[in-house]
Amino acid sequence: xxxxxxxxxxxxxxxxxxxxxxxxxxxxxxxxxxxxxxxxxxxxxxxxxxxxxxxxxxxxxxxxxxxxxxxxxxxxxxxxxxxxxxxxxxxxxxxxxxxxxxxxxxxxxxxxxxxxxxxxxxxxxxxxxxxxxxxxxxxxxxxxxxxxxxxxxxxxxxxxxxxxxxxxxxxxxxxxxxxxxxxxxxxxxxxxxxxxxxxxxxxxxxxxxxxxxxxxxxxxxxxxxxxxxxxxxxxxxxxxxxxxxxxxxxxxxxxxxxxxxxxxxxxxxxxxxxxxxxxxxxxxxxxxxxxxxxxxxxxxxxxxxxxxxxxxxxxxxxxxxxxxxxxxxxxxxxxxxxxxxxxxxxxxxxxxxxxxxxxxxxxxx
Numbered sequence: 185x186x187x188x189x190x191x192x193x194x195x196x197x198x199x200x201x202x203x204x205x206x207x208x209x210x211x212x213x214x215x216x217x218x219x220x221x222x223x224x225x226x227x228x229x230x231x232x233x234x235x236x237x238x239x240x241x242x243x244x245x246x247x248x249x250x251x252x253x254x255x256x257x258x259x260x261x262x263x264x265x266x267x268x269x270x271x272x273x274x275x276x277x278x279x280x281x282x283x284x285x286x287x288x289x290x291x292x293x294x295x296x297x298x299x300x301x302x303x304x305x306x307x308x309x310x311x312x313x314x315x316x317x318x319x320x321x322x323x324x325x326x327x328x329x330x331x332x333x334x335x336x337x338x339x340x341x342x343x344x345x346x347x348x349x350x351x352x353x354x355x356x357x358x359x360x361x362x363x364x365x366x367x368x369x370x371x372x373x374x375x376x377x378x379x380x381x382x383x384x385x386x387x388x389x390x391x392x393x394x395x396x397x398x399x400x401x402x403x404x405x406x407x408x409x410x411x412x413x414x415x416x417x418x419x420x421x422x423x424x425x426x427x428x429x430x431x432x433x434x435x436x437x438x439x440x441x442x443x444x445x446x447x448x449x450x451x452x453x454x455x456x457x458x459x460x461x462x463x464x465x466x467x468x469x470x471x472x473x474x475x476x477x478x479x480x481x482x483x484x485x486x487x488x489x490x491x492x493x494x495x496x497x498x499x500x501x502x503x504x505x506x507x508x509x510x511x512x513x514x515x516x517x518x519x520x521x522x523x524x525x526x527x528x529x530x531x532x533x534x535x536x537x538x539x540x541x542x543x544x545x546x547x548x549x
Contacts, residue, residue, distance in 0.1 A: 214402030221528030324369035440500030463530030
């Protein structure tokens with residue numbers, strides 16, 4: 185069996201670090217992508233235990249799962265617009281805060297709310313350069329039309345997404361200046377914006393000026409975001425599989441698939457039933473530069489798993505469904521457990537287990 189282990193102690197450590205970084209800003213636990221692979225419901229319950237009661241999702245099914253699990257009083261924010269009447273009906277039934285990112289999505293939500301003789305709560309989304317959705321920051325009149333012409337909407341917040349890649353934050357500052365101009369235009373027209381938020385995990389860790397009223401923490405919860413030095417985060421998520429079989433192979437024998445490796449001496453090989461199709465060795469790095477590729481290549485040559493607390497080097501490349509490791513000098517047998525780092529976001533075919541920290545987890549913090 186393949187097990188994806190999520191350590192509660194490390195998660196609580198990360199939540200504490202995020203709280204410290206957020207200061208007085210409210211925190212939305214971003215649970216998109218099934219909680220980054222950690223399980224949206226399980227992660228939300230742990231967040232609630234730690235005093236965080238605001239969540240952000242991207243699918244109606246995620247919101248429904250949270251409500252079904254008993255998270256009925258907590259605020260849930262849908263982080264995308266929709267004109268689908270079916271989705272809007274469900275979001276209102278689930279008491280979800282919707283997103284309005286255009287005149288069309290605003291009218292669609294207002295129309296559904298009006299037909300139900302109710303008022304739908306929503307946040308305004310502003311596009312400061314990513315293009316995925318939202319009113320353009322330079323067109324405040326379109327935003328104001330929501331306040332003026334859609335009486336069945338209760339606007340309780342406004343947000344954007346900072347997409348900076350520069351540690352110094354110069355491009356982020358430009359985006360936030362545009363965002364602030366939109367916010368100020370709303371105030372100047374006599375309307376309240378409610379909760380103002382712009383920072384996801386990257387902006388939260390890098391830019392103090394991006395905190396505002398609230399922040400949205402997703403990948404930071406698992407310590408798998410683009411991090412800063414001394415941020416206090418710990419990497420969460422490791423895998424466990426049992427050794428499939430062990431075999432001796434002679435000197436000169438080849439192993440691997442895409443790129444064969446010639447064994448330089450008789451080698452005792454352990455076969456692990458996990459590969460890149462399961463997400464083993466898959467990274468979310470966004471840096472495609474030559475030097476980043478070189479670093480990943482070098483890291484791949486040094487990849488290892490742990491068996492009985494001892495390092496076992498991976499031989500050749502990780503396969504599609506199996507991986508070979510050198511156990512010539514280790515005492516182990518078929519059925520013993522191999523432990524390895526894996527990003528929960530990419531883990532496939534694993535049974536998820538929340539546990540208190542073990543010695544094996546210490547190797548991947």
